[in-house]
Amino acid sequence: MCLAVPSKIVSIDDGGIAQIDVLGVRRDCSVRLTPNAKPGDYVLVHAGFAIQVVEEQEADETLRLLQEMSDRELAEITGQQGADAPAGEPAAAPAAAR
């Protein structure tokens, strides 16, 4: 979960919320921790916050790595569909833990 996802900033509103493009999906993220970020920049995004402005090349490389990961990991990291799907949760875990 300590992986940040590279995203391109599309726009930033007056409240410091940016609209970003992550793997083709539009999301919101806060730029409070990267006050110098501007539209067109690539940023590493973690838990809904941009944490670092990066070069486009770094963004491409990390995205490629992400795309090689499983759908579940990707969904967890990007918060896209599936992150809250009970299907991915092993129902037997509590029983096994006893």
Added chain:
Amino acid sequence: MATKTDLDSFRDPKLARELLDAIERLARGKNVNLMEVCGTHTVSIARYGLRSAMPEGVHLLSGPGCPVCVTSNHDIDTMIALARIPDVIVTTFGDMIRVPGSSTTLGAERAQGRDVRVVYSPLDALAFARENPPRRVFFLGGGFETTTPAIGATILTAHDEGLGNFFVYSAHKRTPPAIMAIEDDPETQVNGFILPGHVSTITGLAPYRPLAERYHVPGVVSGFEPVDILSAIARLLAQIDEGQARIENAYERGVLDEGNVVAQRMIDRVFEPCDATWRGLGVIPGSGSAIRPEFADHDAARAFSPDVEPTVEPRGCRCGDVLRGVIAPDRCPLFGRACTAEHPVGPCMVSSEGSCAAYFRYQEHSR
């Protein structure tokens, strides 16, 4: 799936070959343990078969880098107890849902009718608090420095807005004290650390310097690509070869030497260091992040004292020893038998970033 090292699957097979040759050369006559402390490194090493690509005498260990894995059973039990308070909304990240506490999981509590919601960002939890003023909304926070500033900014926003129904349970951890604790552990011998990527994006290099200065052990910040990790390993071996111990940055694309100063200030504004219990490592002084008294109104640990069940560790599970690098996952008697990806017993198998899950999924074997 790369169970054997398949260089053709690397972005730059030629560079990978050169790095492996350099590693081979530098490793001659040595017997060293190198540890990574980042769940994404764990997965990348397993996925690309880097462990088996190492020459004899270079052992890659996985340390306490998976955030949900290092969260203590008592913290999980406390989170579950908070979820059982009537009429609350509990929010957390996806991987926390499946982690077993002493007798149950947040996911199982949800199946029992508790309002447990997975969020992508703590800001989503804040939105629930705004939309549901009569209900109390908890965010159950775990994870390392990558995550902590985001939680801090969220608490600050709640404070500024006077959102009296928003609370955070902070089980956040600081990476550098855990690395020093590993060095202090007489059962573990680590000769160099592959330092985390996006944790270091926040912290920068300075907090790791005691590793080199006090323990004379080198550390190299690494990116996530297999060639990044090979490069970090080569740089560690080169330092060991020269008898040097420095903290180096081999991931300048994503990490500034000084880190993200704005994010560091956010952590310091909202949190203060506290002693924290890590699974496997026990209590490490100054390794946690407690919410400062100024923000006590949003601190679930201060505002509530739910009945927490007595802590019971899963019988036979050796996650704690795996997290310290004392044993490889496949040396646990439960591994692959009672404990599998389908029926995980301990958190290191539950989380996709856990060492046991990575070993299991990519069919790794210790040597």
